[in-house]
Amino acid sequence: MARTENKRASLVVPAGNFEKLRFAVRYGADEVYFGGDGFNLRAGSGNFSLDDLPGALKFCAESGVRTVFLLNAFLHDGQIAAAREYISCLKEFRFDAVMVSDPGMMALISEAGAPWQLHLSTQMSTLNRYAAKFWEDAGISRIVLAREATLDEIRAVREHTSAELEVFVHGALCISYSGRCLLSRYLSGRDANLGECSHPCRWRYALVEEKRQGSHLEILEHASGTEILSSKDLCLIHRIPEYLAAGVDAFKIEGRMKSVYYTANTARLYAEAVSLAGDPAAFAERLPFWRKELNLISHRPYTDDLFNEFSAMEASRSVPYLRGALYLGHYEGPGRDETECLATVRNPIRAGEAIEAIFPIEDSIVRDRSYIVREIIDGDEATRMARPGRVCMLRFDTPVYRDAVFRRAPKV
Ligand code: SF4
Structure with a gap:
């Protein structure tokens, strides 16, 4: 399906499991992306079994949110039979789109006669007009551009394809080209291209001189360690109007493995930013709030350097x-x-403690506030502390709204 001019750009939010999907939807996602039992690039994410999918699709359809199912692993030849079988089980599900990387996966989907639109993963590193046209002609309706794509490249691609264009705007970056990387496979036997990355680019490293085994020489970058290869996190919220002007149709947030809090807070901030992108005064007025909130999510130092003509990959040189x-x-x-x-x-x-809650932003109204926890009931028992993993009844000093996400602000 070709893009439609003047359609509002979509915000595409990660949904690592049903809980995160629920909060992604309530906090402003236009689309959610998630994987199933296999063949996606987050083997460690909760993911959705075949039994989970009907409920997830029903919830999204009722909420008016589109679904993108991930089949974006690269297939080894020996996996073809299993992939074919999996696709035949999935065929009955009406995803709005399926994300692929491997042309082999596209061939298997076509062979199965599955009715899905196809989105092309960033893993295929699309950076130029010929590549974009090639994929459009092959049946791709949306291309997730390489994270390395500059604004000029996006404009050039836009002029030569009617496929929709999607870019990553927030989240972790790889130090390898569009995430295609063998570090994890070599160092821990876990293949990033099969969704099993153990993130060795973020491990802490020391130097060992050949004849002094066991003597680790520090290469100190900062007080808490050394991540020689670790990249900063992407944050392009302030650039959204420029991307829109360049013809981008969809903005994607990275992070299926991250928390409900990350999912909810990034979704609501980027949803508001996308909706205000056509109003420069309102956008500028809200930007400090978005930045403040994005700094309240655990992250590596933010960068927009990929956007700024990719002069140098910004490795994290300060606090990791x-x-x-x-x-x-x-x-x-x-x-x-x-x-x-x-x-x-x-x-x-x-x-007895004071905690904060965030809520979805509707009509630019922020209802975040702090609460005193008056009482905690775990099962039938009142308790002094609610423990991780439990579902407890919390009583506050003042009314609490639906869909709250609770947090404790860092001490300053
Ligand atoms: S090791 Fe690092 S660069 Fe390589 S795929 Fe994993 S996160 Fe990306």
């Missing part, structure tokens, strides 16, 4: 990981009155 607010848990259901809710707990919450 900036701790934002601590994700404490999220709304699971209503309580006995409006000051209570059932919450899934991810980090300890203590009775």
Whole structure:
């Protein structure tokens, strides 16, 4: 399907499992992307079994959110029979699109007569007009451009294809070309191209002189260690209007493995940024709030260097990981009155403490606020502390809205 001029750009949000999908949808996603039992590039994400898919698709359809299912692994020849079998099981599901990387996977989908639109993964490194046209002619309706694509390249591609164009705007970056990398396979036997990356580019390294085995010489980059290869995190929220002007149709957030808090907060901030991109004054006015909130998510130092003509890949040269607010848990259901809710707990919450909650932004209204935790009930018992993994009833000093995500702000 060719792109439609004047359609609002889409925000595409990761949904590593059903819980994250629910929050991605409630916090502003136009599309969610998720994988199944195999053949996607996040083997460690919760993912969706064949039994989970009907519920996920129904929830998204009722919410008016499109679904992109990931079949973007690169197939070894010996995996063809298993992939063929998996596609035949998936055929009945009405995904809005399926993401592929490998032309072999495209051939198997076509052979099965599956009705899905096809999106091409960033893994295929599309950077120029001929590549884009090639993929459009091959049946791809949306191309996720290489993360290395500059603004000029995006404009050039835009002029020569009517396929939709998608770019990554937020999240972790690889130091390898469009994520195609063998480091993990060599160092830990886990193949990034089969979704099993162990992130060795972010391990801490030291230098060992050949004759002094066991004597590790530090190459100190910062007080807490050395990540020689580690890249900064991408953050292009301030560049969204420029991307739109260049003809981008969809903006993607990285991070199926990240938390509900990350999913919810990035989704609501980028959703608002995309919706205000045509109003420069409103966009500029809200930008400081978006930046403040993005800094309250754990991240490596942010960069937009890929956008700035890719002069040098910005490795992280300062603090490797900036701790934002601590994700404490999220709304699971209503309580006995409006000051209570059932919450899934991810980090300890203590009775008597002040915590914060964020909420979806609707009509630019931010309802975030702090709460005093008055009472915690775990099962039938009142307790002083809600423990990770439990679903507890929390009672607050003031009414709590649906879809809260709770956090503890960092001490300054
Ligand atoms: S090791 Fe690092 S660069 Fe390589 S695929 Fe994994 S995250 Fe990307």
